[in-house]
Amino acid sequence: MQDSAFRTLLRHARPHRRGLVTGALLAAAGSVAGLAQPLVAKSFVEALAADAPVTRQMLLLALLIAGGALAAALGMYAVERSAESVVLGARRRLVGRLPRLRVAELERRPPGDLISRVTADSTLLREAATSNLVDTLVGAVTLAGMLGLMAWLDGVLFLAVLGVVLAVGSCTAVVMPRISRAGQEAQAALGELGSGLERLLGAIRTVKANGAEHREIRSLEQAADSAWRSGVRAAGWTAVAGTSSGLVVQLAFLTVLGLGGARVASGAMDVASLIGFLLYLFYLVGPVAQLAGGVGGLQAGVAAVRRIHEVLDLETEEDAYGPGRVPEADPDAMGAALAFDDVVFRYREDGPAVLDGASFEVPSGGLTAVVGPSGAGKSTLFALLERFYDAEHGSIRVDGHDVRDWDPAELRRTIGYVEQDAPALAGSLRDNLLFAAPGATDADLERVLHQVGLRPLVDNLPEGLDTRVGHRGSALSGGQRQRVAIARALLRRPRLLLLDEATSQLDALSEAELKDVVSRIARSTTVLVVAHRLSTVVGARRILVMENGRVRAVGSHSDLLRDDSLYRRLAATQGLAPETGHVPALVSRPSGDRPHEPA
Ligand SMILES: Nc1ncnc2c1ncn2[C@@H]1O[C@H](COP(=O)(O)OP(=O)(O)OP(=O)(O)O)[C@@H](O)[C@H]1O
Numbered sequence: 068m069q070d071s072a073f074r075t076l077l078r079h080a081r082p083h084r085r086g087l088v089t090g091a092l093l094a095a096a097g098s099v100a101g102l103a104q105p106l107v108a109k110s111f112v113e114a115l116a117a118d119a120p121v122t123r124q125m126l127l128l129a130l131l132i133a134g135g136a137l138a139a140a141l142g143m144y145a146v147e148r149s150a151e152s153v154v155l156g157a158r159r160r161l162v163g164r165l166p167r168l169r170v171a172e173l174e175r176r177p178p179g180d181l182i183s184r185v186t187a188d189s190t191l192l193r194e195a196a197t198s199n200l201v202d203t204l205v206g207a208v209t210l211a212g213m214l215g216l217m218a219w220l221d222g223v224l225f226l227a228v229l230g231v232v233l234a235v236g237s238c239t240a241v242v243m244p245r246i247s248r249a250g251q252e253a254q255a256a257l258g259e260l261g262s263g264l265e266r267l268l269g270a271i272r273t274v275k276a277n278g279a280e281h282r283e284i285r286s287l288e289q290a291a292d293s294a295w296r297s298g299v300r301a302a303g304w305t306a307v308a309g310t311s312s313g314l315v316v317q318l319a320f321l322t323v324l325g326l327g328g329a330r331v332a333s334g335a336m337d338v339a340s341l342i343g344f345l346l347y348l349f350y351l352v353g354p355v356a357q358l359a360g361g362v363g364g365l366q367a368g369v370a371a372v373r374r375i376h377e378v379l380d381l382e383t384e385e386d387a388y389g390p391g392r393v394p395e396a397d398p399d400a401m402g403a404a405l406a407f408d409d410v411v412f413r414y415r416e417d418g419p420a421v422l423d424g425a426s427f428e429v430p431s432g433g434l435t436a437v438v439g440p441s442g443a444g445k446s447t448l449f450a451l452l453e454r455f456y457d458a459e460h461g462s463i464r465v466d467g468h469d470v471r472d473w474d475p476a477e478l479r480r481t482i483g484y485v486e487q488d489a490p491a492l493a494g495s496l497r498d499n500l501l502f503a504a505p506g507a508t509d510a511d512l513e514r515v516l517h518q519v520g521l522r523p524l525v526d527n528l529p530e531g532l533d534t535r536v537g538h539r540g541s542a543l544s545g546g547q548r549q550r551v552a553i554a555r556a557l558l559r560r561p562r563l564l565l566l567d568e569a570t571s572q573l574d575a576l577s578e579a580e581l582k583d584v585v586s587r588i589a590r591s592t593t594v595l596v597v598a599h600r601l602s603t604v605v606g607a608r609r610i611l612v613m614e615n616g617r618v619r620a621v622g623s624h625s626d627l628l629r630d631d632s633l634y635r636r637l638a639a640t641q642g643l644a645p646e647t648g649h650v651p652a653l654v655s656r657p658s659g660d661r662p663h664e665p666a
Contacts, residue, residue, distance in 0.1 A: 072369045072372050072373050072376075073365070073369055075372050075376055076192070076195060076196055076200075076365065076368050076369055076372045077196075077200070079153050079156060079157060079192055079196045079372065080149075080153060080196040080197065080200055082152075082156065083149040083152050083153055083156075083196075083197070086145050086146070086148055086149035086152065087145075087146060087149045087197060087200075087201060089142075089145045090141075090142045090143070090144075090145030090146035090147075090148075090149060090201075091142070091146070091201055091205070092142070093138045093139070093141045093142030093145060094138070094139060094142035094143065094146070095142075096134075096135075096138040096142070097135045097136070097138040097139030097142055098139075099135075100131045100132075100134055100135025100138060101131075101135050103131055104128065104131050104132065104135070107124055107127050107128045107131060108128065110124050111124040111125065111128060146197055146198060146201070147197075149197050150193045150194065150196070150197040150198065151193070153192050153193065153196040153197060154189050154190060154192055154193050157189040157192050157375055158185055158189045160379055161184065161185045161189065161375065161378060161379065162185060164378070164379060164381075164383060165181060165185070165378070167383040167384055167385065168378075168381050168382070168383055168384070169381075169382060169383070169384055169387055169455075169456075170450075170455035170456065171414075171455075171456055172381050172382065176378075177258075177259075177261075177262035177265070177266075178262070178265050179258065179259075179260075179261030179262030179263065179264055179265035179266070180255075180258035180259065180261055180262050181378065182261050182265070183254070183257050183258040183260075183261035183262075184258065184374050184375055184377075184378055187254065187257050187258075187261075188254055188371040188374045188375050189371070189375060191250075191254070191367055191368055191370070191371035192368055192371055192372065192375070194364050194367075194368070195364055195365050195367060195368020195369070195371070195372075196368060198361075198364070199360075199361045199362075199363075199364030199365045199368060200361070200365065201361070202357045202358070202360055202361030202364070203357075203358060203361030203362055203365060204361075205354075205357060206354045206355070206356075206357035206358030206359075206360075206361055207354075207358055209353070209354035209357070210351070210354040210355060210358060213347055213350065213351055213354065214228070214229065214232075216347060217344060217347050217348075220340050220343055220344050220347070221327075221330075221336055221340055221341075221344055223326070223330065223335075224323055224326060224327055224330070224336075224344055227319075227322045227323065227326050228319045228322065228323060228348070230322075231315060231318045231319045231322055232315055232319070235311050235314055235315040235318065236315070238311060239308050239311045239359065239362075242304050242307050242308045242311075243308065243362060243363070243366050244366070245300075245304045246301050246304045246305055246308065246363060246366040246367065247366040247367070247369050247370045248370070249297045249298075249300040249301035249304060250297070250301050250366060250367040250369075250370035250371070251370035251373060251374065252293075252297035252300075253294050253297035253298045253301060253370075254370060254371060254374055255374070256290055256291075256293040256294035256297055257290075257294050258374075259290040259293070260287060260290040260291055260294060263283070263286055263287045263290055264287065266283075267283045267287070301367070305363050308359055308362070308363050309356075309359055309360070309363065311359065312352075312355045312356045312358070312359035312360075313352075313356075315355055316348065316351055316352050316355060319348055319351070320345070320348055323341075323344060323345060323348055324345075327341040327344060327345070328341075384475055388454070388471070388475050390474060391471075391472060391473050391474035391475060391477070391478075392468070392472055392473060392474060393473075393474050393477045394466055394467075394468045394472075394473065394477075396466060396481075396562065397431075397466070400431040400432070400466075400562075401431050401432030401433075401590070401591055401592065401593070402431050402432045402433075402562045402563055402591065402592040402593030402594075403431065403465050403466045403481055403482075403562040403563040403593050404428075404429060404430050404431040404465075404466055404467070404593065405428070405429045405452065405463070405464060405465050405466075405563065405593070405595075406427070406428040406429070406462075406463070406464045407425050407426055407427050407428075407448065407461070407462075407463050407618075408426050408461050408462045408463075408464070409424050409425075409426050409460065409461040409462075410422050410424070410425045410426070410451065410458045410460070410461035410462070410463060411423055411424060411425075411458065411459045411460035411461055412447065412451060412456065412458045412459055412616075413459060414456070420459075420616055421444045421447050421616055422444050422447055422448070422451070422458070422616040422617075423615060423616035423617055424461070424616070424617055425444065425448065425461075425613075425616060425617055425618055426461075426617075426618060427611050427618045427621060429593060429595060429609075430593075431593055432589070432590070432591070432592070432593055433589050433593065433594070433608040433609075434585060434586060434589035434594045434596065434604075434606070434607045434608055435593070435594070435595050435596070435607060435608060435609050435610070435611065436595075436596045436597075436598055436603075436604030436607040436609075436610045436611070437595065437596070437597045437598070437610075437611045437613060438597075438598055438599070438601060438604065438610060438611070438612055438613070438634070438637060439611075439612055439613030439614055439633075439637075440614060440633075440637075441599075443613040443614050443615060443616065444613055444615075444616040445567075445597040445613055446487060446567050446597060447616075448595075448597075448613075449484065449565045449567055449595075449597065451463055451470070452465065452470065452482060452563075452565065453478075453479060453482060453484055453565075454470050454471075454473075454475055454478055454479075457471065465478065465481065465482075465563065466481075480559065480561075481561060481562050481563060482561055482562075482563045482564075482565060483503075483556030483557060483559050483561030483563070483564040483565065484556060484565045484567075485549070485552045485553050485555075485556050485564075485565065485566045485567060486552070486567055487567040487568045487597075489545075489548050489549040489551070489552035489553075490548070490552075491536045491543060491548050491551055491552070492536075493535075493536070493537065493538050494535065494536065495530075495532065495533045495534060495535055495536065496525065496528070496531075496532045496533070496534050496536055496551065497512075497532040497533060499536060499551050499555060500512060500515070500516075500532070500551065500554055500555055500558060501558070502555055503555050503556065503558060503559045504555075504558040504559050504560075507558045511558060512532070512558070515554040515557045515558050516554060518554070518557060518584055518587075518588075519550045519553050519554045519557070519581070519584055520550065520580050520581070520584070521547070521550050521551065521554060524547060524550075536551075550581070553566065553581075553584075557588065561592060562592060562593065563592065563593045563594075563595065564588060564592050564593070564594045564595070565595050565597075566585065566594065566595070566596045566597070567597045568597055568598065568599060578600075578602075578603060582603055582606070586606065589608075600641065601624075601637060601638055601641050602641065604624075605624040606624075607623075607624070608623070609621055609622065609623065610622060610623065610624060610627055610634070612627060612631055612633055612634050612637075614633055619631070619633065620633070620634060624638075
């Protein structure tokens with residue numbers, strides 16, 4: 068795992084290797100220019116002393132200072148640019164993948180944690196995939212070179228030094244995974260902090276109304292504390308690893324002094340070789356510290372890369388579903404037909420069957436309503452039609468083709484879907500309407516605004532369609548949000564319109580108006596409405612009664628009042644006077660829409 072995470076980290080750096088190598092070479096050129104300066108300065112002083120011309124030395128010195136500074140600056144810029152590019156690459160891959168993941172995968176993870184992977188974890192790649200990587204490689208190569216030279220100078224002393232390096236190195240190897248683990252825990256705690264914040268800010272009114280601020284603050288503090296604890300643990304292990312680099316050189320010095328002194332005394336080695344060996348040891352400090360720092364930094368990067376790839380490695384809808392087909396629509400049909408055949412579905416493999424043999428057919432065109440007790444599985448029918456999930460058994464057909472054979476994008480283009488909560492997105496009213504159909508014309512916009520009765524609202528807004536609707540549409544009322552959602556769905560000119568509780572937040576007058584709208588739409592499109600209020604659907608051509616994940620009865624309002632006990636109970640609780648079959652005037656059928664026949 069450690070190994071493959073490291074290889075993955077390298078994969079992030081690979082596309083930017085040119086920038087990294089250029090940066091490293093420029094930095095090296097800057098150092099060489101710095102090293103050459105004392106030599107030129109020496110020659111400058113010598114020339115002055117000899118009363119000789121110094122123009123050449125001055126020019127050379129100026130060139131070395133300016134050129135060295137420029138090379139160092141460019142080198143730093145190239146490495147930093149590559150570092151930013153590594154972060155950009157990871158973020159682009161994450162944001163390019165997240166919206167394409169399957170709904171079930173996304174629902175399994177708190178949004179705050181996903182956000183933290185895109186923002187915080189990707190930042191950790193910055194140093195790891197660039198400077199830490201360069202330090203590790205340069206440190207390792209230099210160390211190997213120096214050890215080689217030492218072996219050439221004196222084999223016995225070399226073996227002693229190698230023993231010390233390996234002993235301390237293996238202790239450090241034990242510490243490194245702990246740094247990585249602590250880093251991963253710190254990042255996970257940050258993810259929890261993000262999720263907590265998202266929960267708090269997403270429901271700030273509920274939190275305040277329930278006086279839960281202090282409890283929420285405590286749980287956020289716990290996540291912050293947990294990140295701190297893991298961070299401190301990582302710092303502790305990093306300090307141990309860092310100290311080991313000093314330790315390796317000190318121990319090696321003592322060993323070489325003792326053993327080398329003895330070898331010189333016995334005549335097995337001359338003093339010059341011992342001095343040379345000690346000098347190499349002195350220079351060993353740099354590469355060993357560089358290697359230890361680089362490897363320590365890489366551990367934090369490995370932890371981040373693991374968290375990033377936990378998301379990147381998830382299956383997208385394209386991976387899972389494949390391209391699919393684009394079935395030919397029947398040009399004469401008034402909308403898409405659909406059929407559920409013995410569909411079984413559960414949200415979790417070990418959970419209850421939410422749909423348990425659901426079967427029904429809806430022919431092209433007209434209004435079909437789905438009613439039933441809460442939790443019967445009504446909204447789940449829509450989720451499966453949109454292919455947010457796949458059924459475990461049975462088939463779901465749209466226009467005669469199994470939804471699993473459809474190209475998912477084409478399937479969703481065919482369907483207009485208004486969710487239960489009808490969320491609006493932050494932005495202007497126009498952005499919200501054009502969200503699903505960016506190419507819609509002003510005339511299209513006008514048409515749907517009139518259709519859903521939003522024109523008067525827009526006329527009263529100071530900035531009209533350019534009015535901002537706030538986070539999740541908080542500047543709109545619940546009913547207005549629903550109308551916006553319906554208008555948005557209609558702009559796509561769907562062949563199948565799914566309205567989930569579409570009128571639950573409307574007042575009686577608006578509800579009656581919208582009922583007219585829906586009836587009109589149902590003349591040219593198949594419309595499926597999930598409704599709690601039977602008053603909104605008594606005029607539907609057919610009503611499906613759902614209970615415990617099955618469709619238990621199908622018929623018109625009057626058929627069902629006569630034949631289905633559950634429907635009768637639902638109707639009775641809503642004052643639809645089943646004994647008399649009386650329907651209140653407010654919910655009378657829109658003119659021209661006859662319940663039993665195609666409109
Ligand atoms: N995303 C989900 N993950 C897990 N379980 C879910 C999910 N969505 C719904 N359920 C469960 O599936 C069952 C059916 O839910 P569904 O929303 O389809 O019912 P419904 O008939 O539309 O109810 P309501 O009328 O209250 O909206 C419920 O028990 C619900 O808890």
